Amino acid sequence: MNSHTSSALLTTSLGDIPLTARGKVRDLYAMGEELLFIATDRISAFDHVLGSGIPEKGKILTQLSHFWFDFVADTVPNHLLASPSAELLAKIAPYESQIEGRSMLVRRAEMFPVECVVRGYISGSGWKDYLATGSVCGIELPKGLRESDKLPCPIFTPAAKINTGGHDENISYGVMVDTIGEHYAAELRRLTFAIYEKASAHAATEGLILADTKFEFGLVDGKIVLADEVLTPDSSRYWPAESYSPGGAQPSFDKQYVRDYLESIHWNKQAPAPSLPDEVISKTREKYLEAFRLITGRSGLEMVR
Numbered sequence: 443m444n445s446h447t448s449s450a451l452l453t454t455s456l457g458d459i460p461l462t463a464r465g466k467v468r469d470l471y472a473m474g475e476e477l478l479f480i481a482t483d484r485i486s487a488f489d490h491v492l493g494s495g496i497p498e499k500g501k502i503l504t505q506l507s508h509f510w511f512d513f514v515a516d517t518v519p520n521h522l523l524a525s526p527s528a529e530l531l532a533k534i535a536p537y538e539s540q541i542e543g544r545s546m547l548v549r550r551a552e553m554f555p556v557e558c559v560v561r562g563y564i565s566g567s568g569w570k571d572y573l574a575t576g577s578v579c580g581i582e583l584p585k586g587l588r589e590s591d592k593l594p595c596p597i598f599t600p601a602a603k604i605n606t607g608g609h610d611e612n613i614s615y616g617v618m619v620d621t622i623g624e625h626y627a628a629e630l631r632r633l634t635f636a637i638y639e640k641a642s643a644h645a646a647t648e649g650l651i652l653a654d655t656k657f658e659f660g661l662v663d664g665k666i667v668l669a670d671e672v673l674t675p676d677s678s679r680y681w682p683a684e685s686y687s688p689g690g691a692q693p694s695f696d697k698q699y700v701r702d703y704l705e706s707i708h709w710n711k712q713a714p715a716p717s718l719p720d721e722v723i724s725k726t727r728e729k730y731l732e733a734f735r736l737i738t739g740r741s742g743l744e745m746v747r
């Protein structure tokens with residue numbers, strides 16, 4: 443059993459810690475006010491979880507989240523548990539070897555039902571909305587933009603979480619205000635821009651364009667905290683600056699080998715997701731490690747925490 447299958451084997455609980463939420467590539471277990479956030483080695487592409495995992499992907503992305511939580515800690519507090527209870531540590535001890543480095547112990551937060559997306563470049567669903575309406579989330583953009591163009595300034599483009607596992611729905615800031623109130627909407631927008639400014643500047647020093655990213659926030663003891671994973675290649679678009687060329691979709695820093703392979707076999711997206719050749723797996727793992735090294739400045743995958 444390896445880590446991209448282990449969470450499948452821990453489908454409903456980790457010992458007697460019940461599964462509380464399961465995403466395509468992440469699992470969340472809950473014990474009272476303490477949660478265990480596990481990143482698996484599963485990889486998704488074109489909204490499908492593929493038949494092969496990427497060894498250590500969960501660990502690499504978890505260590506990236508730890509790095510970024512620390513990097514922006516003076517801007518926003520986060521949901522990481524400063525001191526997990528002895529009871530929780532005892533409960534997860536039997537699984538430590540499976541989840542070491544790819545799990546975060548976090549505090550239960552009252553999550554805002556909004557994904558806080560910030561875009562420095564026009565791409566993905568933002569590009570589709572721009573083509574259709576000339577705007578994104580009600581924000582009118584200059585005419586004549588090309589796909590992947592850098593925007594005159596970053597834009598805040600929230601999305602409503604769709605629990606059915608479908609695509610989240612881009613909403614206007616006004617709808618966000620109606621949903622969570624003006625105070626929290628304004629504060630989450632401010633924090634989103636502040637974090638993006640710091641993170642994109644750091645990424646740029648390492649030759650990476652942070653094109654866009656998605657944050658999730660919650661309330662712990664009435665205070666806003668940054669939650670979920672943060673600034674990982676799964677929650678962000680990272681592009682290599684050296685090959686940046688607006689006018690079309692940019693190569694994904696981490697998933698391009700997978701995408702190219704799936705295109706090469708003319709995969710019918712209605713069919714079960716295929717497994718990946720060893721070469722695609724190993725090259726993709728190398729890209730995740732490269733992102734880790736560039737962003738953290740660490741040569742190996744020694745744990746941040």
Ligand SMILES: C[C@H](c1ccccc1)n1cc(-c2ncnc(N)c2C#N)cn1
Pocket residue numbers: 463464465468469470477479521548549550551552553660669670671
């Ligand atoms: C979307 C995400 C998710 C993660 C893993 C698997 C499926 C979904 N999620 C995060 C929470 C959550 N709830 C309460 N407190 C928290 N600190 C967090 C966090 N992070 C609920 N869902």
